[in-house]
Amino acid sequence: MQEAYLGIDIGSISTKGVIIDRNAKIIAKDYLWTNGDPIQAVKNLLASLEKQCPYGYQIVGVGTTGSARKLIGTMLNATVIKNEITAHAVGTLSLHPDVRTIFEIGGQDSKIILIENGIVVDYAMNTLCAAGTGSFLSSQAKRLDVPVEEFGKIALTSKNPTKIAARCTVFAESDLVHKAQMGYRKEDIIAGLCHSVAINYLNNVGKGKVIKPPIIFQGGVSKNIGVVKAFEDITKEPILVDENGHLMGCFGVAILALRCPIKHPFSLQIKNHSFTTSGIECQRCPNHCEIICVRDNNRLIDAWGNRCERGAVTK
Numbered sequence: 001m002q003e004a005y006l007g008i009d010i011g012s013i014s015t016k017g018v019i020i021d022r023n024a025k026i027i028a029k030d031y032l033w034t035n036g037d038p039i040q041a042v043k044n045l046l047a048s049l050e051k052q053c054p055y056g057y058q059i060v061g062v063g064t065t066g067s068a069r070k071l072i073g074t075m076l077n078a079t080v081i082k083n084e085i086t087a088h089a090v091g092t093l094s095l096h097p098d099v100r101t102i103f104e105i106g107g108q109d110s111k112i113i114l115i116e117n118g119i120v121v122d123y124a125m126n127t128l129c130a131a132g133t134g135s136f137l138s139s140q141a142k143r144l145d146v147p148v149e150e151f152g153k154i155a156l157t158s159k160n161p162t163k164i165a166a167r168c169t170v171f172a173e174s175d176l177v178h179k180a181q182m183g184y185r186k187e188d189i190i191a192g193l194c195h196s197v198a199i200n201y202l203n204n205v206g207k208g209k210v211i212k213p214p215i216i217f218q219g220g221v222s223k224n225i226g227v228v229k230a231f232e233d234i235t236k237e238p239i240l241v242d243e244n245g246h247l248m249g250c251f252g253v254a255i256l257a258l259r260c261p262i263k264h265p266f267s268l269q270i271k272n273h274s275f276t277t278s279g280i281e282c283q284r285c286p287n288h289c290e291i292i293c294v295r296d297n298n299r300l301i302d303a304w305g306n307r308c309e310r311g312a313v314t315k
Contacts, residue, residue: 004057006049006266007254008042008076009087009247010034010066013107013135014220015041016250019053024094024255028052029247038068039075039275046271059266063087063253074294074302075275076266080256084249089113089120091252092216095242100212103231103239104248105201105221107134112205114212126205134220140176140193144186148224151190155226158191165196172196194226198234213237218245273297282311 002021009016012034019028030048034041063080064073065087073081092099093115102113110133114122141148155161162184165175172193179189202211215237221227222245231239244251274297282289291305291313303313 001058002056003061003263004053004059005061005063005254005257006059006076007063007087007250007252007257008045008065008072009084009249009253010038010042010064010068010072011106011108012067015045015066016247017042017045017049018244018247018250018254019049019057019059020251020254020258021057022258024258026244026247026251027054027057029244031246038071039277042072042075043271046268050268050271053268059268060263061254061257061260062266063250063255063257063260065249065253070304071277071292071294075296076270077264078257079260079262079264080253082253082256085111085113085120085123085125087249087252087256088218089115089252090255091248091250092218092242093118094252094255096214096216096240099214099216099240101215102218103201103206103215103222104218105133105197105227106219109133110201110205110219112201112209112211114209122209124205124207124209126201136172137193137197137221137224140173143173143176144180144190146186146190151194152223152225152227154187155191155194155224156229158185158187160185160188161195162188162192163196164189164192191226194224195230195233197221197227198230202234211235211237214240216240216242216245218242218248220246222246279305282306284310287311 005020007018015032015034018026028049062076062078064078065082069081104111111125138148162179165171217239222241276295278293280291287307289306289311293303
């Protein structure tokens with residue numbers, strides 16, 4: 001059996017996963033919606049990856065990243081649990097070793113990573129407001145009655161993009177409605193939205209950062225060619241979009257699992273287990289910590305949230 005490695009990036013909006021071989025070649029991949037249920041989303045992901053994985057491979061390492069990385073890492077007994085910055089940097093540098101700047105815009109957050117000589121030297125994240133993220137664009141697409149997948153193509157047909165105030169989701173929506181009522185063409189409004197996403201990102205996430213080429217753009221929004229063009233127009237630099245840019249987090253953490261010295265067989269049949277979580281409030285001190293317990297087929301496999309030893313839960 002050939003060794004294989006599983007990487008999962010579990011976010012609030014989407015759940016991504018890859019299986020790579022010992023040469024870091026992707027042999028299975030998928031991108032699904034989390035739908036507010038990360039455990040079920042990962043089960044669905046594992047079922048999809050199992051169908052794609054060629055016969056003769058044995059997964060011996062698992063890595064998780066993303067906002068629910070600890071929960072899913074516990075569920076899968078992961079050998080590596082890493083933050084998104086590390087995962088994206090490792091995945092990107094393995095494919096594009098000369099990259100200096102990484103733009104990443106996901107469903108509800110965005111980040112910038114600055115790299116010098118293959119080492120992350122600075123980064124920033126924006127998680128306080130959804131303006132300029134994938135969920136923001138999706139909501140505006142619904143308002144305009146346009147499939148979000150068509151946003152980029154429509155934006156490129158505009159000859160006079162409309163200025164949209166996008167520093168805040170609420171202001172952007174009211175400004176969009178106002179511009180539509182004034183008679184601005186739909187393609188101009190869409191192009192304006194794409195431009196405002198890029199401006200908002202650079203003025204907030206990229207504020208004070210020295211952006212150097214080569215620049216690579218990742219995350220679900222990188223598939224929007226209207227936003228890509230807006231970044232190119234503003235930075236005056238070519239923007240590289242990798243075919244698997246939306247999977248770079250899970251790809252990176254799969255590579256970290258590949259590099260990890262710990263190896264143990266992992267079965268995708270774990271998708272058939274019954275995983276549950278429950279919260280309890282500890283009453284043993286004034287902290288009243290909320291402790292999260294994770295169970296596999298009613299067997300406690302992990303718990304966290306306590307701030308002192310009195311709240312520790314024994315497996």
